[in-house]
Structure formats: C-alpha cells, structure tokens
Amino acid sequence: MDTTEELNDTSFYAGRPNLAAGELFFIIFCEEVAEQLGIDDFGAIVAVLSGRNVLTTRAKPRDAEKGTSYASRTSRRVFQTAKFPFGIQLPTVVGGYPPWTARIRWTHKLSTFIGRAVPVVGWVILARDVADISFHTVNRYNTIARGEDKLW
Amino acid sequence: MVDDTQTRVMALIEPWNGRSLLTFRKKTLTPEMSLNLDMKLDPEDAAECLQNVFDAFGMDSDQVMFSLYYPKKPREAIPLTIGMLIESARARRWCYD
Numbered sequence: 001m002d003t004t005e006e007l008n009d010t011s012f013y014a015g016r017p018n019l020a021a022g023e024l025f026f027i028i029f030c031e032e033v034a035e036q037l038g039i040d041d042f043g044a045i046v047a048v049l050s051g052r053n054v055l056t057t058r059a060k061p062r063d064a065e066k067g068t069s070y071a072s073r074t075s076r077r078v079f080q081t082a083k084f085p086f087g088i089q090l091p092t093v094v095g096g097y098p099p100w101t102a103r104i105r106w107t108h109k110l111s112t113f114i115g116r117a118v119p120v121v122g123w124v125i126l127a128r129d130v131a132d133i134s135f136h137t138v139n140r141y142n143t144i145a146r147g148e149d150k151l152w
Numbered sequence: 153m154v155d156d157t158q159t160r161v162m163a164l165i166e167p168w169n170g171r172s173l174l175t176f177r178k179k180t181l182t183p184e185m186s187l188n189l190d191m192k193l194d195p196e197d198a199a200e201c202l203q204n205v206f207d208a209f210g211m212d213s214d215q216v217m218f219s220l221y222y223p224k225k226p227r228e229a230i231p232l233t234i235g236m237l238i239e240s241a242r243a244r245r246w247c248y249d
Binding site: 068072084086087088089090091092094095101103104105106107108109112115116 | 167168170171172173176178191192193194195196197224225226
C-alpha cells in the first residue's frame with residue numbers, strides 16, 4: 001500500500017485506488033468469489049443438476065413420478081441389483097425442490113442410494129463454498145481496513 | 153386369515169425389508185404395514201417391489217395410481233399397505249384406486 005493511494009482514509013486493493021470502506025469490502029468479496037469458483041464447483045453444479053429428473057422413462061406403474069435423473073440412471077446401470085451387506089438400510093433424500101418437500105426414505109439398494117446421494121454431495125460442496133467465501137472476505141477485509149472501519 | 157397368497161406376497165416383499173442402520177433390527181411385516189409410510193421405501197424401490205408382486209400374480213401394474221401413494225406433496229400420501237397387495241393378489245386385479 002502506498003501513501004498517495006491512502007489519502008482521505010481510502011484504501012487501495014486489487015489495482016483500484018481511493019476505495020471507501022464499503023467499496024473495499026465489496027471488491028474483496030468479488031475477488032474471493034472469483035478465487036473460490038474453480039473446477040470443484042463446476043463438479044458440484046454438475047452433481048446438483050444431474051439429480052433433476054429430466055430424462056423420460058416409461059413410467060411403471062402408471063402415474064409414478066415421471067422421468068428419472070442422470071445420476072439415478074447411471075447409478076442403476078453401474079450397480080444394477082447390488083445390495084448393502086447384512087440387508088442394512090441407508091437413508092435417501094427424496095424430492096427437495098422446494099426444500100420443505102424433501103423426505104427421508106430408506107433403501108437397501110446401492111444404486112438407489114448413490115443415485116440419490118450425488119445431488120446431496122453437490123449441495124454440500126456449494127454450501128461450503130458460500131461459507132468459505134464469506135469467512136475469507138470478512139477475514140481479509142479486517143486485516144486491510146483501518147481503525148474505525150475494522151469489524152472487530 | 154393366513155393363506156398361500158398371503159405367504160407368497162409377504163415373501164416377495166420381505167427382501168425389501170432392510171435392517172435399521174442404528175438398531176440393526178428388522179421390522180416385522182404385517183398386512184397392516186404400508187410400503188410408503190411405515191417401511192418408508194424409496195419411491196423407485198417401491199415401484200420395483202410392486203412390479204415384482206404384480207408380475208408374480210400376472211397382473212398389470214398400470215392399474216395402480218402410484219402418485220396417490222407417492223404424491224408431489226408428501227403430506228398428502230395415503231398408505232399403500234401390504235394387505236391391499238394381498239387382497240389384490242387374491243382377486244388377480246388391483247382392487248383400489
């Protein structure tokens with residue numbers, strides 16, 4: 001940081017001079033978002049979207065929830081009729097768009113479980129990203145901001 | 153009234169009755185139990201289980217309105233009991249909506 005760029009209590013960050021406290025916070029936030037979004041987030045988004053039931057199926061019995069998802073179809077193809085050992089049951093999250101329609105259901109089939117778990121993993125990664133971005137933003141802002149402008 | 157049909161239907165459903173993750177126990181299946189509300193089967197599993205039973209008795213699963221038991225709004229679900237399956241297997245057709 002340079003004296004000429006810090007006149008009138010303003011800051012210099014990421015090549016932008018004369019930033020007020022709020023502007024500085026915003027710029028740090030934008031930089032952190034850009035830094036955080038990478039290949040793993042692309043994977044997370046793919047995971048979430050692969051869980052939407054967009055593929056058409058011949059519904060049987062009649063009137064079963066129309067369509068299946070890429071995650072489910074692929075999982076069924078890979079694991080076929082494989083079951084968990086000891087006949088154990090694991091929870092699956094069914095529905096969830098919007099979130100309050102989500103329900104826990106149980107399955108003893110590996111394919112059903114993986115198919116339902118893929119989008120959940122995607123959401124967890126995305127949620128962690130949001131937490132990471134906000135934490136890093138606040139942390140970095142606090143090290144740069146001066147005096148009264150510090151958050152703690 | 154336990155007869156041959158009931159035993160066969162129960163035997164077809166039994167593989168879908170898994171052990172609990174925490175207690176490691178199996179539920180005891182009774183005709184009053186429902187696939188969707190008591191056993192809490194995943195809809196894809198429930199459809200497969202239904203299909204097995206219907207195939208075994210040469211019935212057409214298209215007669216079942218699956219969305220009544222697994223509706224978009226989970227609150228509106230009505231129970232799909234094992235007893236209903238047994239009754240229908242006896243009649244060789246789906247006796248409910």
